[in-house]
Amino acid sequence: MKKQLYLLFLLACVLNINAQNNIEQVALKTSLVKPQKITKIKEGHYLIDFGRAFFGTVQIKAKNTQNDPISFHLGEKLENPNKIDRNPGGTIRYRNATVDTLTEGQLTTVKLVPYKRNTTGAAILMPDNIGAIIPFRYCEIENLKIPIDAIEIWQKAIHYKFNDDASYFSSSNAILDSIWNLCKHTIKATSFTGYYVDGDRERIPYEADAYINQLSHYSVDNEYTMARRTNDYFMNNPTWPTEWLLHTVLMFHLDYMYTGDLEPLKKHYENLKLKTLMELERADGLISSKSPKLNKAFISKLGFKNPNTKIKDIIDWPPAQKDTGWKLATEEGERDGYEIVDTNTAVNAFYYYNLKLMAEIAGFLDKKEDATLFQNKAAITKKTINEKFLDKSKGFYIDGEGSSNSSLHGNMLPLAFDLVPEKYVKTVTSFIKSRGMACSVYGSQYLLEGLFKNNEALYGSELITNTKGDRNWWNMIKIGSTMALEAWDMKYKPNADWNHAWGTAPLNIVTRYMWGIKPKTPGFKIAEIKPQLGELTFSKIKVPTLNGMIYAEYETGKKKEAIYKIELPNTMEAEFILPDATCKVMLNDKKIKSNKTSFTLKGGKNIIKLKY
Known part of the structure; x- marks a missing residue:
């Protein structure tokens, strides 16, 4: 009873937020992800692994027509290596849907039943042209009468623009x-x-x-x-x-x-x-x-x-x-x-x-x-x-x-x-x-x-x-x-x-x-780079900024030497803060004064050698 009252209290708190007022219409992207692995469980029954979970549904294109209904199971979690967990617990997702027919050459999208809690009240609603989606990695197909090779199947992933x-x-x-x-x-x-x-x-x-x-x-x-x-x-x-x-x-x-x-x-x-x-x-x-x-x-x-x-x-x-x-x-x-x-x-x-x-x-x-x-x-x-x-x-x-x-x-x-x-x-x-x-x-x-x-x-x-x-x-x-x-x-x-x-x-x-890469001044006009890479012996990173990309590499040498290669956009400078003030420092083959704990990197390529 206490749990129920608590959940009702939470629900009352969030529902007073009328989230659908003044919600901006958002242009979302669709990515079609091919299966990474298809496993035949028995005749007409297959498990498809798309490799990673995305929010979306499944899309199919058939080379042959099947008039018999096909059952689709979508889920995030496996019960065993060949079966999606139908009762995964918590809010781990599973949905079952039926497609009545597959028509040769036609794209078919699996229609899912939405969850009430995340499609009402204060929830951010999906556009009508997208419909109900769930997070899933796996898809099971049952009662497929045509050969698995006669269909193309994709994870139809919905997301915002992302590079x-x-x-x-x-x-x-x-x-x-x-x-x-x-x-x-x-x-x-x-x-x-x-x-x-x-x-x-x-x-x-x-x-x-x-x-x-x-x-x-x-x-x-x-x-x-x-x-x-x-x-x-x-x-x-x-x-x-x-x-x-x-x-x-x-x-x-x-x-x-x-x-x-x-x-x-x-x-x-x-x-x-x-x-x-x-x-x-x-x-x-x-x-x-x-x-x-x-x-x-x-x-x-x-x-x-x-x-x-x-x-x-x-x-x-x-x-x-x-x-x-x-x-x-x-x-x-x-x-x-x-x-x-x-x-x-x-x-x-x-x-x-x-x-x-x-x-x-x-x-x-x-x-x-x-x-x-x-x-x-x-x-x-x-x-x-x-x-x-x-x-x-x-x-x-x-x-x-x-x-x-x-x-x-x-x-x-x-x-x-x-x-x-x-x-x-x-x-x-x-x-x-x-x-x-x-x-x-x-x-x-x-x-x-x-x-x-x-x-x-x-x-x-x-x-x-x-x-x-x-x-x-x-x-x-x-x-x-x-x-x-x-x-x-x-x-x-x-x-x-x-x-x-x-x-x-x-x-x-x-x-x-x-890696310690963040803006020192607004708009990343000057970056701060303060590496604390600990026991790593090498690392590479690419960091996006408004002004372009920062590329950085790190490796340890044989003689207590650490080398950083940092490439900055031409319009940017960076303050490089030494991870250890006791080391000897070379910047682009020029010695840095020993009493410095930081120094400036210019746009372009910078090679920093630290000797301990």
Whole structure:
């Protein structure tokens, strides 16, 4: 009963978002994917493997006519090597359909029955000319009376425009390569609505999902309209978790850094100020979703259609067993036992980061008074967080005001958002490392960011490539998915799906932190390249930008030598930050002064040799 009430509450929250108002019509692409393998099970019964899951259906062209009905089974998961799982559990997809006849020379598309939940209410609807689609990799055909060679069959994949050649990555670690490719495919395949949606269960944009999707998308393609469309959507269609709202500023700031286009910031500046939730701020600079200021009037100002919407702290997903009613593998859900108090560390870490980015946004827009205001607010909030939530006797953070508990989340978010005083970085990172991967696939984005930003790249890389147990990306591949899962495994979220772009943290972490390639100035006029490649002996990467592609290669030499070959677009410069300041450096056969920790790369080819 508790689970049912909880699900009804969630449904009520999302249905108040009238998502089909002002939804832009999106031009989607169709790719026809040929089978990778066809297995004959028995006469007239075949299993077809298309290699990877896409959202779509099946299209057939017959050389001969068959008037008898044919049964088609489409699914993401196998029950055994020769059978699609008809009851895969959670929101893993399976659909059965019948085609009455195949006519010689005629294209036939298998018509699927839509799922009610992802085709009503707040869901982003597919265009009428596309119809119902599902994510699937496999197709079983039964009662095929004509020879299998007498039909051509394709996976009719629906997706937004995507340049497969805009990016690549390879390295000396085959596990890392496989995970990166899994994540890249996820970004393309989950673009099927033209918006960043949560996955197939709901097909609803959520800010936290969308931000990680955007980070990963911008790392593999210089196509920005899908993110722009999604960002615009959130202005009038926010979602109810406190931390989700606090991702809005992050998305707009990221877009400006990659595109250099001020128009979205100008257009939505006042709304972005609202989305920081600074109107809830106390005198000491902290906010709380329990504040009396979070009233119906403010909820309406935030963009909610229903002023009775309950804004609630979530702190990772899924929440605890007591909140969901699900029988979870860990009773605390993915929270690592985080104690949600009224004024807590996680929410205020997000709030601080919003203030910090809003100061930059105000500066970009030449709003000097606002820039100063946000800088001052950020300084006060940072000071209060470290005075009230940093347990200096232990050297790490508690979960919030009145709590004595410390969790991964209460520490990884301050670390990721640059809140931790230098004196306590070591003790905070030590605590974080003691918790392992005690967060969800969503939370891992901030865990990994914090580690890579604070000289823990080796441990961060180990988390990404870990193959032991099931709380890792290798488990997603091992159980048979070709896209990132919503959760580490079904036992951690019983209604999870196999197509969630918020699980693609390794992709953007590899690009933005392991290779360290990201914009230093808006529009990527100047790039930053700060490699932290750890134990890799070689690697290649291609990173798309608004100004062209960045190509980079790395290999270790025999005599404690590392060589980087970096090619920049002619209109771009880059700051190359040394991974080790103690090494001797040659740039294009010229010695770099030993006291430098960084230097400038010009457009064109650059060869950097480091000797240790």
